[in-house]
Amino acid sequence: MPYLAAAVVLIGLLCVLNLLLTVGLIRRLREQGAGRPGNAAPPTALGPGSRIGDFTTRTTDGEPVSHEDLVGLVGFFSAGCTPCHDLAPRFAAHAAGLPRREVLAVVTGEDPELVALLSPAARVVTEEFDGAVTSAFQNSWTPALYLIGAGRRVVATGGRLEDLPVESSA
Known part of the structure; x- marks a missing residue:
């Protein structure tokens, strides 16, 4: 019987130690995360100066879109x-002030609500997560925004409209 009591006390002490270590770890993680803004820029693969890859696809309206005619604002949702x-x-409100041919929205997965919201202001492409446009941008994060300039070069990127230059026409 004394062995059983000792085992229960030992297990209890280990549980308390585990709880204290877990609470300490959570506090440290919160402190490290406190310095970062809540809407930090996404980990985009193509940064400013990078050139987008080749792609050809069609919008939800059947309009062809390719890397050759892409200049302006691109959003991934x-x-x-x-x-x-x-x-x-x-994004749609901002895009409404730009020429439609200079705005591309890429929606991955099935989301008719997003497509309907973005379609009036942007050319919309729907594709899977490994689709042609997503692959050309090497994008693995949503939402992600890119500003594309001449020569298929990324001018700016971010996860919010505020991350991009005020003037969105390249």
């Missing part, structure tokens, strides 16, 4: 992404 749904109305 995905189905089921809450930040994407938060950004989409602001």
Whole structure:
């Protein structure tokens, strides 16, 4: 019986130690995350100065789009992404002030709501997560915004409209 009592006390002490270590780890992670803004820029593969890859696809309206005629604002959104749904109305409102041919929205997954919201102001492409446009941009994060200039070069990138230069026409 004394062995059983000792085992229970030992297990109890190990549980308390584990709890203290876990609380300390959570505090440290919170402190490290406190220095970063809540809407930090996404880890985009192509940074300013990078050249986008080749692609050819069609918009939801059947209009052809390729790397050769892409200049302006490009936004990547995905189905089921809450930040994407938060950004989409602001993106559409901003895009409404630009020529439609200079705005491309890429929606990954099935999301008719996003497509309907973005279609009036932008050319919209729907594709899977490894689609032609996503691959050309080497993009693995949503929402992600790119400003494309002459020569298929990325001028700016970010996860919010505020991350891009005020003037969105390249």
